[in-house]
Amino acid sequence: MPESGAKPARVVVLYNTDYDTEDSLPGIDASSVETSARSITAALEEMHYQVELVGLHGAEVFDVIRRLRESKPDLVFNLCESMAGEPCNEPTFAGLLDLYRIPYTGADLQALVMCLYKQRTKEVLMSRGIPTPPYRYFTTLAALEDPSLEALDYPWFLKLAHEDASVGITEANLVTSVGALRARATELMTTYEQPVLAERYIDGREINVTMIGNGEAPETLPLHEIDFAAMPGDRPKIVSYAAKWEETHVDYAGTKPVKMRDASAAMVREIERVGRASWVALGLRDYGRVDLRVDAAGTPWVIDVNPNPDISPDAGVARSAAVKGMSYAQLIDRIAQIAWRRIRGIG
Ligand SMILES: Nc1ncnc2c1ncn2[C@@H]1O[C@H](COP(=O)(O)OP(=O)(O)O)[C@@H](O)[C@H]1O
Ligand SMILES: [Mg+2]
Structure with a gap:
């Protein structure tokens, strides 16, 4: 641990490797988490952290925990989205890290559970008067x-x-x-x-609100939206599976993420307010993304809360950070430091 304690020195980037089991479900491609983990490792190395990359399948979870308890990294960059082929085990792993007091980035068990079960997310949002369909x-x-x-x-x-x-x-x-x-x-x-x-169904613009930080007022990064201009008129303006993952599909070109344009200051403020309120309601930490659709009357409806969004170099969080002038390595460094300050009670 560095003398100053200003930032963590030794970081373990931990990701799930259970793609083989997840392959049994149609349309799931978990191997992108490995690509993401490698990019994060490279970014942390660029920022002079000492980094170890660790894969977790599921059955050997206690071996991994034992290793972490022995090597005592300053921080685990937690990218574990599932274990043993079950996305429902994502919160379980965060819970185990807490049980063994292993410090990690991102949401805890409770926030991961609340967002994994989308009906619960909506109950929480509605109970706080946050618009969700x-x-x-x-x-x-x-x-x-x-x-x-x-x-x-x-x-x-x-x-x-x-x-x-x-x-x-x-x-x-x-x-x-x-x-x-x-x-x-x-x-x-x-x-x-x-x-x-x-x-x-909310017919309207789709906006992504990326936030980093902690507490009641996380920092919102520049808003992005999905540009549906190239979507053929006979196809619905939605981000389908093909839109997200099949580069040659017509939906892919028809759902281009871009910086939000032509929005009044009042509209931006309202979207950011709803994004932050959702962050607080679900108890997100360090980084997260809220997706909304804005109807014809200008109401932003929350359709998705992501406590563990994709932070690979070509995904939304990194795009938002880039608009703010942050390089990918700077973004990853920022997240590590935000988590570190939270863990040490100085954030
Ligand atoms: N209520 C809704 N009205 C309009 N479009 C929606 C609605 N809910 C989801 N969508 C569309 O479906 C996409 C995926 O839905 P989402 O709830 O974000 O699920 P996921 O967790 O898979 O990202 C969204 O990006 C959006 O385009
Ligand atoms: Mg979504």
Whole structure:
């Protein structure tokens, strides 16, 4: 540990390697976390940290914990998104780090749980008066027979209740009738074997709010939005799985992340306020991203809270930081220092 204690000296970058097990689920590509971990390692080395890269599959979790307890790094850069093929084990790992008092970056067990179970995220947001679209949560196929679904103000939008990275999102998730809702929700529940959330569809701009820091007033980095200009007119303006991951797909070109343009100062302030309120409500730490869609009346509705967003060099967090003049290495250094100050109670 450096004498000054101004920043951590020895950092372990820890990521999950359970892609083989996750391959059993359609459309999941977890190997991008390894690419991200390698970029973060290189960035930390560039900023003169002593870095070790450690992969975690799941079954050997206690060996990894033992190693960490022996080597006592100043900080673990925690990129563990799942263990043993289960994204639901992401919070478990953060809990184990807490149990053994191993200091780490990013959200804790509680925040990870609240965001992993999207119906819980929405309950928390709603309880605080933060705008998030009205929703229904389906855990059984029988629940889809509820006659009240006929009276919803369609269009609505379907998503898996415990996924991120647009897994399971296609144009079929935008439903304009109860028949379409039931058919697509049935398909999602049977294919992915998990509950489904239906939300009112918000037609409008999609904004990403990246925040770094701690406490009640994290710093918001320059807002970004999805530019749908190149999306063919007959396709819905959504970030589908293909839009995110299939570079040759028409949706990929049709969902270009850009710096937010032509927004009034009042609109920017309101979006940042809602972003920060969501951060506080869910208890995010160090870095995070909130996604919103702004309707015709100018209301920003929270559609997704990401306590562990992608921080690879070509993802949204790094893009936002770049607009602020921060290089990738500077961003990663900043996050390490933010976590370090929080852990030492000086942030
Ligand atoms: N209520 C909604 N109204 C309109 N579009 C939505 C809504 N919810 C999600 N989407 C679209 O689907 C994409 C993925 O949904 P999201 O909730 O962010 O899931 P993920 O956790 O997979 O990122 C969003 O980026 C957005 O384009
Ligand atoms: Mg999202």
